[in-house]
Amino acid sequence: xxxxxxxxxxxxxxxxxxxxxxxxxxxxxxxxxxxxxxxxxxxxxxxxxxxxxxxxxxxxxxxxxxxxxxxxxxxxxxxxxxxxxxxxxxxxxxxxxxxxxxxxxxxxxxxxxxxxxxxxxxxxxxxxxxxxxxxxxxxxxxxxxxxxxxxxxxxxxxxxxxxxxxxxxxxxxxxxxxxxxxxxxxxxxxxxxxxxxxxxxxxxxxxxxxxxxxxxxxxxxxxxxxxxxxxxxxxxxxxxxxxxxxxxxxxxxxxxxxxxxxxxxxxxxxxxxxxxxxxxxxxxxxxxxxxxxxxxxxxxxxxxxxxxxxxxxxxxxxxxxxxxxxxxxxxxxxxxxxxxxxxxxxxxxxxxxxxxxxxxxxxxxxxxxxxxxxxxxxxxxxxxxxx
Amino acid sequence: xxxxxxxxxxxxxxxxxxxxxxxxxxxxxxxxxxxxxxxxxxxxxxxxxxxxxxxxxxxxxxxxxxxxxxxxxxxxxxxxxxxxxxxxxxxxxxxxxxxxxxxxxxxxxxxxxxxxxxxxxxxxxxxxxxxxxxxxxxxxxxxxxxxxxxxxxxxxxxxxxxxxxxxxxxxxxxxxxxxxxxxxxxxxxxxxxxxxxxxxxxxxxxxxxxxxxxxxxxxxxxxxxxxxxxxxxxxxxxxxxxxxxxxxxxxxxxxxxxxxxxxxxxxxxxxxxxxxxxxxxxxxxxxxxxxxxxxxxxxxxxxxxxxxxxxxxxxxxxxxxxxxxxxxxxxxxxxxxxxxxxxxxxxxxxxxxxxxxxxxxxxxxxxxxxxxxxxxxxxxxxxxxxx
Numbered sequence: 183x184x185x186x187x188x189x190x191x192x193x194x195x196x197x198x199x200x201x202x203x204x205x206x207x208x209x210x211x212x213x214x215x216x217x218x219x220x221x222x223x224x225x226x227x228x229x230x231x232x233x234x235x236x237x238x239x240x241x242x243x244x245x246x247x248x249x250x251x252x253x254x255x256x257x258x259x260x261x262x263x264x265x266x267x268x269x270x271x272x273x274x275x276x277x278x279x280x281x282x283x284x285x286x287x288x289x290x291x292x293x294x295x296x297x298x299x300x301x302x303x304x305x306x307x308x309x310x311x312x313x314x315x316x317x318x319x320x321x322x323x324x325x326x327x328x329x330x331x332x333x334x335x336x337x338x339x340x341x342x343x344x345x346x347x348x349x350x351x352x353x354x355x356x357x358x359x360x361x362x363x364x365x366x367x368x369x370x371x372x373x374x375x376x377x378x379x380x381x382x383x384x385x386x387x388x389x390x391x392x393x394x395x396x397x398x399x400x401x402x403x404x405x406x407x408x409x410x411x412x413x414x415x416x417x418x419x420x421x422x423x424x425x426x427x428x429x430x431x432x433x434x435x436x437x438x439x440x441x442x443x444x445x446x447x448x449x450x451x452x453x454x455x456x457x458x459x460x461x462x463x464x465x466x467x468x469x470x471x472x473x474x475x476x477x478x479x480x481x482x483x484x485x486x487x488x489x490x491x492x493x494x495x496x497x498x499x500x501x502x503x504x505x506x507x508x509x510x511x512x513x514x515x516x517x518x519x520x521x522x523x524x525x526x527x528x529x530x531x532x533x534x535x536x537x538x539x540x541x542x543x544x545x546x547x548x549x550x551x552x553x554x555x556x557x558x559x560x561x562x563x564x565x566x567x568x569x
Numbered sequence: 570x571x572x573x574x575x576x577x578x579x580x581x582x583x584x585x586x587x588x589x590x591x592x593x594x595x596x597x598x599x600x601x602x603x604x605x606x607x608x609x610x611x612x613x614x615x616x617x618x619x620x621x622x623x624x625x626x627x628x629x630x631x632x633x634x635x636x637x638x639x640x641x642x643x644x645x646x647x648x649x650x651x652x653x654x655x656x657x658x659x660x661x662x663x664x665x666x667x668x669x670x671x672x673x674x675x676x677x678x679x680x681x682x683x684x685x686x687x688x689x690x691x692x693x694x695x696x697x698x699x700x701x702x703x704x705x706x707x708x709x710x711x712x713x714x715x716x717x718x719x720x721x722x723x724x725x726x727x728x729x730x731x732x733x734x735x736x737x738x739x740x741x742x743x744x745x746x747x748x749x750x751x752x753x754x755x756x757x758x759x760x761x762x763x764x765x766x767x768x769x770x771x772x773x774x775x776x777x778x779x780x781x782x783x784x785x786x787x788x789x790x791x792x793x794x795x796x797x798x799x800x801x802x803x804x805x806x807x808x809x810x811x812x813x814x815x816x817x818x819x820x821x822x823x824x825x826x827x828x829x830x831x832x833x834x835x836x837x838x839x840x841x842x843x844x845x846x847x848x849x850x851x852x853x854x855x856x857x858x859x860x861x862x863x864x865x866x867x868x869x870x871x872x873x874x875x876x877x878x879x880x881x882x883x884x885x886x887x888x889x890x891x892x893x894x895x896x897x898x899x900x901x902x903x904x905x906x907x908x909x910x911x912x913x914x915x916x917x918x919x920x921x922x923x924x925x926x927x928x929x930x931x932x933x934x935x936x937x938x939x940x941x942x943x944x945x946x947x948x949x950x951x952x953x954x955x956x
Contacts, residue, residue, distance in 0.1 A: 195900040197920075214601050217624060218915045220900055237604060239623040471911070486908035493880065513582040513607055521873035524858070528605045533584075 197222050200482055201255060201262040203246045205232035207530040207540065208265035208459045211467070213237035215475040219483060226255040233530045249273045256282055261482045263436070264458055267295040268339070285482055286436030286457040294457050297364045298337045304452060307431045310424060311452040312443075313367040320358040327352050329365060337362040369451055373444040375411055376462035377425040380477040380487060383435045388477055388487040390470060392421050393462050396555070406499045406558040408551055409465055410492065417448055424450050432457075437478040439463060461500065465545045468526045469496035494547040497554035499562050501542035503535040509569030511535040513542075519565045522557055524548045541567045584609050585870055588642060588649040590633045592619035594917040594927065595652035595846045598854070600624035602862040606870060613642040620917045636660045643669055648869045650823075651845055654682040655726075672869055673823030673844040681844050684751045685724045691839060694818045697811060698839040699830075700754040707745040714739050716752060724749040756838055760831040762798055763849035764812040767864040767874060770822045775864055775874040777857060779808050780849050783942070793886045793945040795938055796852055797879065804835055811837050819844075824865040826850060848887065852932045855913045856883035881934040884941035886949050888929035890922040896956030898922040900929075906952045909944055911935045928954045 197220045202209045205227030213234055216223050223238040226246055235241045244251035246266070252273035256262050261283040262274070274288035293299045304311040317323055317334070326332075330352065336345035336359050347357055348368070374395040380388045394411035395404055411418065425440040432438065439460030441453040463474035472480075472488030480487055503511075511532060519525055529542040544561050548554040584607045589596045592614030600621055603610050610625040613633055622628045631638035633653070639660035643649050648670040649661070661675035680686045691698040704710055704721070713719075717739065723732035723746050734744055735755070761782040767775045781798035782791055798805065812827040819825065826847030828840040850861035859867075859875030867874055890898075898919060906912055916929040931948050935941040 195903045196897075197918075210604060213624075214604050217597060217601050217918065218913075220898070220903075220916045220918065223623075236610075236626040237624055480907065485904050488907070489910055510583075511607070516582045516607075517872050520867065520875070523876055526605075529607045531584075531604065531607065 195220055198260045198483055199224065199258065201226065201259045202234070202238075202265055203227075203252065203255075203262065203269045204265040205229065205234035205241075206265055207233050207528075207532075207542075209234035210237060210530060211464075211528070212263075212265065212459065212475050212478065215473065215479055218476075219479055219485075221479070221483060224255065224259060226251065231533055233532060246270065249276075253277065261285060263478065263482055264291065267291055267457065271295075283482075285434070286432070286438070287434035290432045290434040290436070291457050294455055296337050297335045297340070297454070298362060300454060301364050301366070304428075307428070309428050309431075309452050310450060312369050315365045316362065317358075317365050318362045320355065320360050323349070323355045323358045323365070326365060329367065331368040333366045333368060334359055335364045335366065337364065369443045370446045371443045372446050372448070373411065373413065374453075375413075375421055375442045375444060376407070376460070377421060377440045377442065378437065378460060378463040378466070378474050379426055379429045379440065380437045380474075380481055380490075381429055381432075381435055382481045382487055383484070385430070386487055387426055387429065388472070388490050389422055389426055390463065390466060390474065390490045391492055392418055392425075393465070395462070404500070406497050406555065406562070407462060407465070408495075408497045408555060408558075409469060410495065410551075412551065413444065417444065417450070420450050424452060428452060428455065435481050437474060437481065461540070461543075464528070464543050465496040465498040466490075467528075468545050468547055469494050495549065495551055495554055496545055496547050497551075497558035498543055498545045499558045500540055501529070501544060501565060501567055503537050503539035503541055504566045504568050505537045507567070507569040508536045509534065511541060512568050514566045514568055515564040519544060519561045522546070522561065524554070524557065525561065535567045535569055539567075582607055585647045586611065586645065587869055588613065588646045589621065589625075589652055590639065590642075590649065590656045591652035592616065592621035592628075593652060594620050594915075594919075594929075596621035597624060597917060598851075598915070599650075599652065599846065599862050599865065602860065602866055605863075606866055606872075608866070608870060611642065611646060613638065618920055620919060633657065636663075640664065648672060650865065650869055651678065654678055654844065658682075670869075672821070672865075673819070673825070674821035677819045677821040677823070678844050681842055683724050684722045684727070684841070685749060687841060688751050688753070691815075694815070696815050696818075696839050697837060699756050702752045703749065704745075704752050705749045707742065707747050710736070710742045710745045710752070713752060716754065718755040720753045720755060721746055722751045722753065724751065756830045757833045758830045759833050759835070760798065760800065761840075762800070762808055762829045762831060763794075763847070764808060764827045764829065765824065765847060765850040765853070765861050766813055766816045766827065767824045767861075767868055767877075768816055768819075768822055769868045769874055770871070772817070773874055774813055774816065775859070775877045776809055776813055777850065777853060777861065777877045778879055779805055779812075780852070782849070791887070793884050793942065793949065794849060794852070795882075795884045795942060795945075796856060797882065797938075799938065800831065804831065804837070807837050811839060815839060815842065822868050824861060824868065848927070848930075851915070851930050852883040852885040853877075854915075855932050855934055856881050882936065882938055882941055883932055883934050884938075884945035885930055885932045886945045887927055888916070888931060888952060888954055890924050890926035890928055891953045891955050892924045894954070894956040895923045896921065898928060899955050901953045901955055902951040906931060906948045909933070909948065911941070911944065912948065922954045922956055926954075 201224040210233040225238040256277040378390040398405040439456040466473040524547040546557040588611040597620040612625040643664040765777040785792040826843040853860040911934040933944040
């Protein structure tokens with residue numbers, strides 16, 4: 183019994199020093215939650231105006247991709263986590279050797295941040311994931327025409343939809359990336375699902391109920407996400423089992439977001455994993471007993487895992503910089519959305535907007551999927567980020 | 570309809586500049602919530618190690634009781650609020666004249682912070698509140714022996730239980746305060762209740778369900794608080810109506826905590842009011858649709874009021890510095906409490922503990938008053954702040 187272990191350890195909790203690499207909205211929401219615990223917070227980030235800069239005890243200006251910056255930042259800390267994968271792994275490994283707790287472990291971040299290594303890991307560990315090939319340049323695509331239609335993903339450097347493209351047929355090969363990448367068989371997708379899982383140093387896991395991504399049929403853009411996902415109990419169970427089976431094989435504590443496809447034959451495929459708090463878990467702040475941010479702090483600070491059960495049905499919409507507007511951000515329609523019952527607004531405090539930039543999100547709680555979906559769609563029309 | 574007004578105003582929300590006088594735990598929890606909105610935060614406080622210092626955009630070291638410090642702090646801000654009453658009211662009035670929005674209005678803080686003026690206000694406005702006399706020194710108590718047993722409260726300077734004492738009989742008069750104070754008839758208390766109410770600039774109110782204070786029968790100390798209060802529907806309604814009738818007479822936007830007694834004959838008496846977020850509203854972070862902190866931001870920033878309904882039954886315990894320990898704070902039993910289902914821990918990050926200091930709180934959510942009360946009492950024994 184974990185509980186008995188804790189009793190026997192007779193722990194005296196002191197203020198721990200925790201660092202976050204990256205200062206975006208994920209760091210910001212982590213820091214909002216950190217203020218509930220005895221922890222002194224440090225953030226490393228180039229931009230002193232970033233969403234996290236004013237919410238930590240110590241903001242350190244520096245490059246999360248630079249070996250020396252990361253090493254200097256981390257060496258006096260008790261524990262370090264990341265809010266983005268593009269960090270200097272060599273420095274994290276050096277810090278880990280020196281006794282700093284790095285969660286997730288640098289080895290798993292190194293594997294995940296490179297999509298070629300990530301796919302190889304899935305294959306090696308018999309994780310169901312779409313069939314793939316590795317191509318090193320545009321020329322090599324020509325050798326695999328029979329593999330199309332496929333999705334090409336840059337090995338490194340893709341983020342937030344960048345570095346991913348669909349190649350339907352030979353005529354589209356000139357769009358191909360001129361860099362090492364994964365060419366993945368197109369799945370006949372019925373649903374896109376995300377599962378967030380926390381795993382602690384003892385290997386105990388806490389799994390959040392799966393979330394369903396709902397796409398705008400005309401624009402093929404993520405419209406909103408909804409939880410619980412509209413799937414049969416057996417399919418939900420299969421998804422949770424695939425996702426948690428994967429996370430256990432990472433051999434690392436941390437919080438992981440596993441994105442999956444359900445195809446037309448109800449087969450489940452792992453698309454990709456993020457080794458950190460994730461956009462698909464924002465609703466957990468209000469809709470679950472423990473949020474993804476709280477769960478990660480519990481893991482970082484060595485506290486017991488929390489319960490992940492649903493408090494309410496929810497839908498979440500991202501608040502995206504409106505096309506055609508760049509400059510100082512203004513929020514049109516904010517009071518109207520805040521007047522809606524069950525609306526929880528999160529604006530990330532980014533000073534500048536630009537088309538497509540994630541500027542905030544709104545979670546709706548309510549009694550039924552229909553109710554919250556309707557509100558999410560309405561809010562998307564009402565609330566705009568302009569300049 | 571407020572909603573239609575908002576639509577017609579076609580508001581473009583810009584980043585507002587908001588200041589808080591005081592940097593304790595109430596400011597801290599306000600700032601955790603502020604990070605959801607487009608607001609630039611300023612805190613004025615003497616202690617650069619205070620719980621709020623690292624969670625605002627701009628920490629300004631200064632004395633909230635000093636005219637010049639408050640004036641300098643406030644003059645470039647859009648809106649100012651307080652997290653403690655002992656602030657320089659003259660400076661706030663000067664700022665108000667200059668067009669800075671002060672919420673609550675300085676006039677109401679001036680009245681409330683002096684218990685003699687506060688009682689006079691209740692009398693003048695026919696608010697049911699225990700009968701009282703004003704005494705200016707210990708000698709004057711001798712003239713009112715027939716008024717005993719009574720409670721003597723210092724006119725100014727009392728806080729968190731200090732500046733209040735019970736005078737049972739003539740033999741106790743040497744304990745009397747040697748300063749202007751209120752002598753209040755003892756009420757035969759059945760229940761102690763708190764009601765938190767938000768009121769916006771349009772005079773619309775949002776009332777939180779009343780909270781009941783549960784006292785340790787042996788120590789006569791607040792043991793925990795529970796919501797909803799265990800009272801008949803008609804009594805609850807009477808309490809809400811007394812409290813919201815009072816708040817409307819303040820003629821000020823803001824968030825107010827009204828503390829009341831129910832006596833043995835089910836009469837309702839206003840004990841006192843705080844013109845700010847309050848200890849008795851901490852549970853609203855998890856247990857209500859909108860928290861007291863969120864509601865105050867909505868009022869400060871001119872957003873619509875939120876719904877205050879209960880999400881769950883709750884009990885809240887304060888985490889108090891253990892007698893006999895002073896120095897760097899350590900938290901014994903924290904993981905054990907965090908392992909309890911439905912426990913939400915809030916540690917305020919105060920570096921130093923001392924006996925009786927408020928160091929944090931824990932809110933328990935659960936299905937029944939019995940369940941959450943039991944957990945609150947258990948947590949109180951398990952979790953200790955020592956040095």
